[in-house]
Amino acid sequence: MDIRTPQDALRKLLLDRLRPLADAPGRERKTYGQTFIGSQLFTYCALATERVAKFKVEHAIIGIVLNGTKEFWIGNTGQRYTTGQVFVLPTGAELDVVNIPDERRGLYEALVVEVRQMPPALALPPEKPRGATTNVGQAVTLTAELVDALVHAAVTLASSDHAKALADHRMAEVLMLLRNDPAARCLFDLPLRDRVAWMVATEPTHPWTAETLGTRLGMGASTLRRHLALDGTSLREILADARMQIARGLLERGEANVTAAAEAAGYASRSHFIRRFRIAFGSAPSAYLGEQRLRRA
Numbered sequence: 001m002d003i004r005t006p007q008d009a010l011r012k013l014l015l016d017r018l019r020p021l022a023d024a025p026g027r028e029r030k031t032y033g034q035t036f037i038g039s040q041l042f043t044y045c046a047l048a049t050e051r052v053a054k055f056k057v058e059h060a061i062i063g064i065v066l067n068g069t070k071e072f073w074i075g076n077t078g079q080r081y082t083t084g085q086v087f088v089l090p091t092g093a094e095l096d097v098v099n100i101p102d103e104r105r106g107l108y109e110a111l112v113v114e115v116r117q118m119p120p121a122l123a124l125p126p127e128k129p130r131g132a133t134t135n136v137g138q139a140v141t142l143t144a145e146l147v148d149a150l151v152h153a154a155v156t157l158a159s160s161d162h163a164k165a166l167a168d169h170r171m172a173e174v175l176m177l178l179r180n181d182p183a184a185r186c187l188f189d190l191p192l193r194d195r196v197a198w199m200v201a202t203e204p205t206h207p208w209t210a211e212t213l214g215t216r217l218g219m220g221a222s223t224l225r226r227h228l229a230l231d232g233t234s235l236r237e238i239l240a241d242a243r244m245q246i247a248r249g250l251l252e253r254g255e256a257n258v259t260a261a262a263e264a265a266g267y268a269s270r271s272h273f274i275r276r277f278r279i280a281f282g283s284a285p286s287a288y289l290g291e292q293r294l295r296r297a
């Protein structure tokens with residue numbers, strides 16, 4: 001890579017530190033497609049130019065092009081990202097993707113981090129109006145601090161599925177550094193239902209009401225209920241889903257038994273928790289916990 005600008009130097013530094021992670025022992029031979037190296041971390045490789053039409057993003061992502069070139073297109077509007085550049089895509093984005101291998105290396109490869117949690121304090125109010133082209137923008141501006149944070153987050157996510165607390169902390173550092181970059185704004189324009197869900201997730205045992213949530217969001221309780229209804233949901237549904245996800249995560253990681261998971265998710269009644277868990281996931285939490293233990297054995 002030619003080093004002509006400070007951004008070029010930072011791109012090279014990022015590549016030098018992340019490529020070994022993608023080339024870990026046992027992964028020297030590149031294969032087509034997606035290879036997970038952590039619960040929220042994977043590489044994507046293409047050995048020939050490919051175009052994926054109407055690709056829909058399930059989870060918001062932060063991606064680093066390790067080799068080759070990536071293009072995103074919405075209609076006739078497009079953006080190209082080259083080796084060493086960082087791109088972001090928000091949850092629900094739908095666009096065409098073109099992956100172009102590097103001529104010398106003969107492959108396209110990216111390292112991708114899924115952003116599954118957004119601290120509520122980092123959320124920004126949506127811009128008005130918002131057009132579809134906000135999903136395609138310039139590459140993220142690199143800083144030395146951002147390079148360090150991205151590397152630390154990737155290494156932590158790749159090291160162990162059990163280092164969740166540390167991984168969350170590392171991801172929060174990355175998001176904090178990205179928050180004021182216009183290229184990354186789409187990550188932080190959270191829908192109201194997601195902002196409510198993240199608030200519940202940070203304090204699941206809090207006795208949340210429309211009044212308390214509305215106060216934190218700067219709106220009245222009736223306004224909150226009305227906006228959620230327009231989104232096809234309700235506060236009751238969001239509370240139940242957020243708390244169930246917390247409980248399931250604890251059981252999956254083996255960090256709690258059924259009683260402790262119920263308490264951590266904000267349920268005073270164990271029987272009520274078991275009933276809600278069965279409705280949400282199709283099995284009792286004790287059976288679910290047993291399945292997870294067998295998988296880890």
